[in-house]
Amino acid sequence: xxxxxxxxDGISYEEDVEPRMLLVHFLRDxxxxxxxxxxxxxxxxGSCTVLMDGKSVKSCSVLAVQADESEIVTIEGLSxxxxxxxxxxxFHEEHALQCGYCTPGMILAAIDLxxxxxxxxxxxxxxxxxxxxxxxxxxxxxxxxxxxxxxxMGVTTR
Amino acid sequence: xxxASFDYSRPSSLDEALAVLGDAGEEAKVLAGGQSLLPLLxxxxxxxTTLVDVGRVAELRGIADHADHVFIGAMTTHHEVIRSPVxxxxxxxxxxxxxxxxxxxxxxxxxxxxxxxxxxxxxDLPSVALALDMDLVARSSLGDRIIPAAEFFxxxxxxxxxxxxxxxxxxxPKLGPGWGFHYEKFHRTAQAWATVGVAAAVRRSNGTxxxxxxxxxxxxxxxxxxxxxxAAVRGVAADRNGSLREAAEQAAEGADPPGDxxxxxxxxxxxxxxxxxxxxxxxxxx
Numbered sequence: 298x299x300x301x302x303x304x305x306d307g308i309s310y311e312e313d314v315e316p317r318m319l320l321v322h323f324l325r326d327x328x329x330x331x332x333x334x335x336x337x338x339x340x341x342x343g344s345c346t347v348l349m350d351g352k353s354v355k356s357c358s359v360l361a362v363q364a365d366e367s368e369i370v371t372i373e374g375l376s377x378x379x380x381x382x383x384x385x386x387x388f389h390e391e392h393a394l395q396c397g398y399c400t401p402g403m404i405l406a407a408i409d410l411x412x413x414x415x416x417x418x419x420x421x422x423x424x425x426x427x428x429x430x431x432x433x434x435x436x437x438x439x440x441x442x443x444x445x446x447x448x449x450m451g452v453t454t455r
Numbered sequence: 456x457x458x459a460s461f462d463y464s465r466p467s468s469l470d471e472a473l474a475v476l477g478d479a480g481e482e483a484k485v486l487a488g489g490q491s492l493l494p495l496l497x498x499x500x501x502x503x504t505t506l507v508d509v510g511r512v513a514e515l516r517g518i519a520d521h522a523d524h525v526f527i528g529a530m531t532t533h534h535e536v537i538r539s540p541v542x543x544x545x546x547x548x549x550x551x552x553x554x555x556x557x558x559x560x561x562x563x564x565x566x567x568x569x570x571x572x573x574x575x576x577x578x579d580l581p582s583v584a585l586a587l588d589m590d591l592v593a594r595s596s597l598g599d600r601i602i603p604a605a606e607f608f609x610x611x612x613x614x615x616x617x618x619x620x621x622x623x624x625x626x627x628p629k630l631g632p633g634w635g636f637h638y639e640k641f642h643r644t645a646q647a648w649a650t651v652g653v654a655a656a657v658r659r660s661n662g663t664x665x666x667x668x669x670x671x672x673x674x675x676x677x678x679x680x681x682x683x684x685x686a687a688v689r690g691v692a693a694d695r696n697g698s699l700r701e702a703a704e705q706a707a708e709g710a711d712p713p714g715d716x717x718x719x720x721x722x723x724x725x726x727x728x729x730x731x732x733x734x735x736x737x738x739x740x741x
Binding site for chain 1: 456457458459460461462463465486489490493494496497498506508510534557558559560561563564645646
């Protein structure tokens with residue numbers, strides 16, 4: 298069984314995994330990172346989005362062995378010292394979630410989007426979140442939240 | 456859902472990958488970005504005995520600018536292709552179509568060569584390869600084999616790759632000045648496969664179409680060249696006065712569109728005509 302070394306939310310793990318184990322199962326079942334939900338299991342919904350070496354990926358479409366030697370950030374790794382990430386706060390404040398199932402993926406996809414485009418237009422936000430489906434909100438509040446989160450992230454980095 | 460068991464190998468060089476693939480037998484599969492293959496494994500629609508993961512084979516990655524063509528390495532991700540200045544300057548049709556593939560997360564992992572080797576007629580890059588007359592380069596222990604795009608797509612999900620061969624990349628001809636390009640895609644949701652897509656390259660001179668290349672996505676078991684349109688559009692006025700529409704009316708001729716949940720064959724034929732017209736207008740910039 299292959300052994301992988303992977304850093305998840307700042308902690309290094311060395312684990313033996315079956316080649317067929319999906320990254321999302323590794324995160325949830327092996328590491329207990331249940332903040333990453335499984336939505337559709339068909340690569341459509343984006344709920345299981347995590348950052349892999351800084352880029353958004355659908356963790357149901359990556360094998361755990363492919364994540365060997367990489368760094369993963371899940372929704373559980375965003376807050377620091379008990380303080381929410383500005384994008385998490387923005388989603389809360391703009392009421393950008395109802396059931397919350399898509400939220401971890403939305404937030405991570407949004408953070409990835411801002412790396413390329415720190416001050417995105419509404420259209421760029423919608424395009425950047427194309428792979429993430431929400432069945433509750435109708436997206437308006439999500440777009441507002443990403444804009445607000447972008448503003449706050451800009452302030453904190455300046 | 457959990458895929459069936461398979462053996463896994465992660466070579467670090469192309470030679471090693473070829474050796475592993477040669478030893479692994481006919482039921483082995485090459486794993487590129489996995490964005491098409493992993494969903495198939497999860498649904499248990501494919502049962503490879505071994506996956507040869509070429510994700511760490513550096514030789515397969517990258518874009519090189521040559522005199523008459525651009526070489527795009529098979530493991531170059533869609534994300535990298537879209538951002539490549541060389542691709543955008545010399546083969547913009549590739550960048551335009553790649554930007555419509557699925558969504559950002561899929562484009563971070565999915566690869567140029569993986570999309571071609573998967574040979575899905577609903578994929579966006581096979582029709583682009585056909586329209587641009589790309590030469591695909593496959594390597595085996597016997598050496599390199601050049602496969603023209605017109606011979607590469609044999610049947611549904613069936614590329615002209617032999618067991619033991621790995622697609623290393625494609626030579627994309629530089630078409631030079633005077634050409635305009637467009638990829639027109641119709642899909643139900645942002646990240647869905649194309650219901651129908653049209654890749655068009657048009658060379659104009661003095662307001663007239665000199666030459667056109669048109670290829671269709673998801674209009675048969677393989678991507679197809681709309682040769683009737685290409686012939687009909689030659690020499691017509693590159694404007695909005697109707698001659699491009701008339702040529703596009705023949706877009707579905709000779710095609711064998713599938714019927715599925717998303718569209719029946721007659722509807723796909725209708726889409727091919729409408730989208731070809733739009734693609735020609737955009738490629739002519741009128």
